[in-house]
Amino acid sequence: MLQNSFYIRINAHRCRGCTKCIRRCPTEAMRGTYGQAGIDIIERLCIGCGECIRECPYKAIELVQDDWETIRAQGNLALLADPTFHVQVGHCNRTGFIISALKRIGFEDMTESISLAFDVSAYAIAKRLASGSKAAPLISSYCPAIVRYIRKHHPELINNIVDVDSPYETAAEYYRMSNPDASMALIAQCPAVSNLINSPVGRDKSNFSHVINIRQVVKGLLASGERIDDLPPEIESGARWLAWAASGGECRHISAFSEKKINTMVVTGMENISTLLHEVELGRLSCIDFIECRACYKGCVGGVSASESRYLSLSRIDSLKIDWNISTEERAKLERLYDEGKWRLSKCIEPLPEQAPLSNDISVAVSRLKELKNLHASLPGFDCGSCGRPSCHAMAEDIVRKHGEITDCIFKLREKITLLSSEMNELCMRKTSPL
Amino acid sequence: MSAEIYEEEYSIDGKEFVAIGVASTKIKAALKMLGIPSDLIRRASVIAYEAEMNVVIHGGGGIMKLEIHPDFIEIIARDEGPGIPDISKAMEEGFSTATDKIREMGFGAGMGLPNIKRNSDNMEIKSEVGKGTEVHAVIGIKRE
Numbered sequence: 001m002l003q004n005s006f007y008i009r010i011n012a013h014r015c016r017g018c019t020k021c022i023r024r025c026p027t028e029a030m031r032g033t034y035g036q037a038g039i040d041i042i043e044r045l046c047i048g049c050g051e052c053i054r055e056c057p058y059k060a061i062e063l064v065q066d067d068w069e070t071i072r073a074q075g076n077l078a079l080l081a082d083p084t085f086h087v088q089v090g091h092c093n094r095t096g097f098i099i100s101a102l103k104r105i106g107f108e109d110m111t112e113s114i115s116l117a118f119d120v121s122a123y124a125i126a127k128r129l130a131s132g133s134k135a136a137p138l139i140s141s142y143c144p145a146i147v148r149y150i151r152k153h154h155p156e157l158i159n160n161i162v163d164v165d166s167p168y169e170t171a172a173e174y175y176r177m178s179n180p181d182a183s184m185a186l187i188a189q190c191p192a193v194s195n196l197i198n199s200p201v202g203r204d205k206s207n208f209s210h211v212i213n214i215r216q217v218v219k220g221l222l223a224s225g226e227r228i229d230d231l232p233p234e235i236e237s238g239a240r241w242l243a244w245a246a247s248g249g250e251c252r253h254i255s256a257f258s259e260k261k262i263n264t265m266v267v268t269g270m271e272n273i274s275t276l277l278h279e280v281e282l283g284r285l286s287c288i289d290f291i292e293c294r295a296c297y298k299g300c301v302g303g304v305s306a307s308e309s310r311y312l313s314l315s316r317i318d319s320l321k322i323d324w325n326i327s328t329e330e331r332a333k334l335e336r337l338y339d340e341g342k343w344r345l346s347k348c349i350e351p352l353p354e355q356a357p358l359s360n361d362i363s364v365a366v367s368r369l370k371e372l373k374n375l376h377a378s379l380p381g382f383d384c385g386s387c388g389r390p391s392c393h394a395m396a397e398d399i400v401r402k403h404g405e406i407t408d409c410i411f412k413l414r415e416k417i418t419l420l421s422s423e424m425n426e427l428c429m430r431k432t433s434p435l
Numbered sequence: 436m437s438a439e440i441y442e443e444e445y446s447i448d449g450k451e452f453v454a455i456g457v458a459s460t461k462i463k464a465a466l467k468m469l470g471i472p473s474d475l476i477r478r479a480s481v482i483a484y485e486a487e488m489n490v491v492i493h494g495g496g497g498i499m500k501l502e503i504h505p506d507f508i509e510i511i512a513r514d515e516g517p518g519i520p521d522i523s524k525a526m527e528e529g530f531s532t533a534t535d536k537i538r539e540m541g542f543g544a545g546m547g548l549p550n551i552k553r554n555s556d557n558m559e560i561k562s563e564v565g566k567g568t569e570v571h572a573v574i575g576i577k578r579e
Contacts, residue, residue, distance in 0.1 A: 156477050278456070281480060282459075357467070362469060362470065365469045369469060370441065
């Protein structure tokens with residue numbers, strides 16, 4: 001256990017130990033002590049979705065990232081932002097003028113490579129779907145929290161993840177072709193995306209050397225007093241890749257490249273995802289070709305590091321006049337890039353270690369599981385979080401794994417005190433009986 | 436050393452169509468904690484799910500039992516429903532007696548029993564018309 005993961009840090013000065021984050025975590029990856037600052041993150045279970053950050057009333061959970069001022073001072077960096085970034089600033093609904101602002105203060109612009117990379121990703125997925133895959137349905141590889149969730153909790157579905165690299169990395173590859181020495185920074189909408197630079201999926205090394213979250217950049221720009229409303233938009237509002245910020249955008253993009261009708265499904269929010277993956281495992285969704293999964297409701301616009309309300313961002317995306325018609329020249333160019341294969345993952349996605357079994361010896365595991373069931377039955381079942389665990393079941397499991405005592409439960413503690421005090425009382429009242 | 440056997444029993448309410456899949460989710464969680472390999476867990480969840488469906492749809496409720504022995508997993512589903520008159524016919528892919536209402540909900544494709552058979556190493560059905568049906572499915576646990 002640790003208080004710093006690669007991407008999340010608990011600020012012990014702000015944390016009050018209210019355990020709200022612990023109960024919110026969809027993978028039960030947090031533990032703490034009620035009323036005491038400091039929460040432990042079980043990195044083995046964490047997928048980086050950022051729900052804990054959203055839940056914390058004291059803003060005590062922070063992202064581990066580079067600092068805007070340092071990045072700004074460094075200059076000479078190429079910035080790549082998720083499409084979500086471009087629909088963050090409100091008073092001016094011209095998409096992409098924020099890129100102009102970044103260019104004016106000295107950053108390189110990667111828009112052209114980004115636009116190509118998203119097209120190629122969608123094109124490659126459409127090709128995969130057309131050729132028929134052995135694992136159906138295919139699952140999007142775009143949301144790194146989902147990929148991590150599958151690698152940890154549904155390793156048998158790894159083959160369903162489409163083997164197309166993140167369009168961020170593909171964009172970086174394209175950019176590097178004309179700028180071999182470029183240093184690149186990623187503007188991320190959530191901890192899972194931030195983590196891509198430390199542990200990229202299906203490749204050895206990320207192209208990005210820095211990461212910063214959307215909110216910091218937007219705040220940094222606005223606070224710098226930079227005039228940004230007079231700038232021309234740098235991105236055409238017809239850009240297809242902008243649609244990926246909202247749920248359904250990826251599917252829409254893939255459909256634009258598909259010759260036959262494909263059955264797609266869009267599922268967002270971790271609770272829904274976990275039910276969905278269970279259904280996929282049971283083989284109930286083999287009639288679906290492709291599932292776009294996003295850990296955040298409504299897609300990346302709902303990312304925890306976004307500065308704007310997801311609904312405002314969505315309405316901005318809706319107002320874009322995205323051009324879904326692909327010209328013959330565009331198609332020919334994409335076919336060339338497809339054959340070049342930079343979109344391909346360079347290695348297999350490996351399963352990640354999940355929670356270990358109760359014991360490696362099955363008969364020991366069996367007796368521990370029985371003990372766990374009995375313990376669980378004896379607990380109140382309120383899932384109140386006062387023991388610093390997400391649920392009574394997690395508490396029973398922790399005890400069986402020797403990470404806790406039954407009296408960590410506040411109700412059990414009360415019972416124990418009542419018992420002790422009546423014993424004490426009895427002892428005090430006991431009369432001596434001399435011979 | 437006498438190896439311990441793990442048993443769990445779930446009662447399946449025939450009227451609770453919405454709660455379907457609960458027993459199979461529980462079975463999956465238990466197998467995970469016991470360190471059963473993930474491909475076997477997947478097969479066991481499919482068996483449990485299909486068996487649960489059958490108990491609800493045809494049996495009007497019943498019980499499901501999970502038994503974990505040192506070298507095999509057994510899933511037993513039992514109901515006191517109408518029973519199966521012709522078992523070999525019921526085992527054919529696509530054969531279904533489901534009502535239109537159930538088909539509208541996306542079930543009753545006639546794959547339940549064949550799916551259980553495909554995912555188990557050994558399967559037995561005992562059924563008596565008017566009395567009920569009992570399905571036993573066994574998955575062997577290979578040891579290195």
